[in-house]
Amino acid sequence: MTVDLSALTAPEIRAAILRGDLSAREVADGAFARIEACDDRVRAFNEVTRELAYASADRVDDMVRSGASPEELPPLAGVPVAFKDNMNLIGTRTTCSSRILANHESVYDCTAVARLIKAGGVPVGKLNMDEFAFGSSTENSAFGPTHNPWDLERVPGGSSGGSAAAVSAGMATITLGSDTGGSIRQPGAFCGVVAMKPTYGRVSRYGCVAFASSLDQIGPFSKSVEECALALNAICGKDPMDATSVDRPHEDFTRDLERGASGLRIGVVTDMLDMEGVAPEVKSATMAAAELFAALGAEVGEVELPSARYGLSAYYIIGPAEASSNLARFDGIRYGHRVADAKDVLDLYMRSRAEGFGPEAIRRIMLGTYALSAGYYDAYYGQAQKARTVIIRDFERAFADHDVLLTPTSPTTAFRIGEKSADPLAMYLSDVYTIPVNLAGNCAVSVPVGLGDDSELPVGIQLIGTHFAEGVVLRAARALERAVAFDVTPPLVRELQARA
Ligand code: GLN
Numbered sequence: 472m473t474v475d476l477s478a479l480t481a482p483e484i485r486a487a488i489l490r491g492d493l494s495a496r497e498v499a500d501g502a503f504a505r506i507e508a509c510d511d512r513v514r515a516f517n518e519v520t521r522e523l524a525y526a527s528a529d530r531v532d533d534m535v536r537s538g539a540s541p542e543e544l545p546p547l548a549g550v551p552v553a554f555k556d557n558m559n560l561i562g563t564r565t566t567c568s569s570r571i572l573a574n575h576e577s578v579y580d581c582t583a584v585a586r587l588i589k590a591g592g593v594p595v596g597k598l599n600m601d602e603f604a605f606g607s608s609t610e611n612s613a614f615g616p617t618h619n620p621w622d623l624e625r626v627p628g629g630s631s632g633g634s635a636a637a638v639s640a641g642m643a644t645i646t647l648g649s650d651t652g653g654s655i656r657q658p659g660a661f662c663g664v665v666a667m668k669p670t671y672g673r674v675s676r677y678g679c680v681a682f683a684s685s686l687d688q689i690g691p692f693s694k695s696v697e698e699c700a701l702a703l704n705a706i707c708g709k710d711p712m713d714a715t716s717v718d719r720p721h722e723d724f725t726r727d728l729e730r731g732a733s734g735l736r737i738g739v740v741t742d743m744l745d746m747e748g749v750a751p752e753v754k755s756a757t758m759a760a761a762e763l764f765a766a767l768g769a770e771v772g773e774v775e776l777p778s779a780r781y782g783l784s785a786y787y788i789i790g791p792a793e794a795s796s797n798l799a800r801f802d803g804i805r806y807g808h809r810v811a812d813a814k815d816v817l818d819l820y821m822r823s824r825a826e827g828f829g830p831e832a833i834r835r836i837m838l839g840t841y842a843l844s845a846g847y848y849d850a851y852y853g854q855a856q857k858a859r860t861v862i863i864r865d866f867e868r869a870f871a872d873h874d875v876l877l878t879p880t881s882p883t884t885a886f887r888i889g890e891k892s893a894d895p896l897a898m899y900l901s902d903v904y905t906i907p908v909n910l911a912g913n914c915a916v917s918v919p920v921g922l923g924d925d926s927e928l929p930v931g932i933q934l935i936g937t938h939f940a941e942g943v944v945l946r947a948a949r950a951l952e953r954a955v956a957f958d959v960t961p962p963l964v965r966e967l968q969a970r971a
């Protein structure tokens with residue numbers, strides 16, 4: 472019998488292993504069978520890690536065989552997990568889907584990755600992404616795009632497109648992505664899965680290749696809110712290797728999940744709903760979600776974030792500025808691709824970088840170095856930092872009398888592969904709703920609420936909380952998830968299930 476990951480949640484997998492109904496090895500084989508059945512079409516994986524998976528699975532099976540009690544068996548025992556390919560894991564390459572790191576072997580473990588494995592996760596592979604996390608469609612990968620399991624002609628979103636598609640297609644149960652301006656939430660919305668960006672500092676960034684250090688945060692993808700909470704439980708917490716990780720008392724994020732929405736003060740961010748480029752089906756799904764919350768007993772009101780619309784402009788200065796500095800280390804000497812026949816050291820730098828980086832990485836580096844250059848620094852970088860402060864204040868005002876803010880996750884559903892790749896500005900618009908959250912360091916989750924009336928593709932709703940309010944955000948997300956009762960199984964999986 473082949474285990475179907477689309478039919479099991481993480482707690483169900485653990486319980487079945489504990490009862491002896493399944494072994495962790497059989498569950499891992501279920502992941503590999505699905506990968507074999509569809510990843511030639513989805514292309515979510517850069518690398519499949521059978522040996523690592525079996526080593527972890529065998530540890531779990533040995534524990535069960537030697538009579539481990541329910542308390543002793545770790546919370547995600549035997550659960551197939553996979554990681555965006557910008558996270559280091561010894562025994563794998565960490566390529567960032569870039570030619571410049573195509574053969575880079577991990578020499579240490581990313582903290583969040585190590586914690587998920589320590590919690591019992593079975594690592595099945597590394598996942599495709601936009602090169603260095605620059606993008607919203609996974610089309611900027613040097614290894615070719617990932618395809619959306621809901622419609623293989625469409626993008627899965629990005630930059631963590633592989634992480635979203637792998638969960639959607641049942642090739643892994645929980646995956647990790649990174650989110651600098653929306654790269655967890657937007658692909659979560661496009662692929663119809665739950666996807667969370669935790670508060671800045673909640674999860675260690677150690678071992679995740681940096682894009683923009685003041686914005687980056689690692690977070691989970693899963694089919695359900697409960698699994699998202701379990702994954703966050705496993706990965707969060709202070710890490711001596713990341714000075715920006717925050718020391719907070721332990722919280723169990725599953726604790727309040729079933730408390731319902733009654734009494735929650737929810738603010739619909741109305742001034743951002745009428746922006747140009749917002750699909751009518753996304754707007755109507757957002758209003759429907761707000762009405763559902765009201766019906767569940769939440770206090771639903773309107774709120775404005777007047778400066779959030781400047782988030783995109785500020786982000787495309789601050790993000791590239793930090794990226795240009797972070798990417799300076801890829802110089803052909805210390806890491807990655809090096810030209811064979813350099814004339815001198817400058818020639819080596821210039822040609823190794825020109826050959827190694829793709830067009831979007833080059834664009835970001837140029838934007839960033841320009842914005843930081845003497846004479847332009849105040850006009851661009853300084854101004855963008857001021858805009859960031861104004862956005863932070865907007866959020867503080869909004870959270871003074873709201874527990875959760877509600878917006879769409881992205882203005883449209885998944886677009887066609889190739890549709891926006893020639894127009895970087897149109898692509899950048901995918902993140903209008905998500906970027907302000909990174910600039911302010913808040914937490915937010917994208918919850919799939921159904922298929923759009925026109926596109927018949929998944930629509931995601933973003934629920935935003937203030938700093939360290941993951942508990943209340945997940946509680947609201949769970950209430951919404953239960954009320955919409957959306958079946959997250961994509962057509963590709965139904966087709967495979969019908970054949971089995
Ligand atoms: N799409 C945005 C960008 O291209 C956000 C990417 C991210 O969050 N890593 O920068």
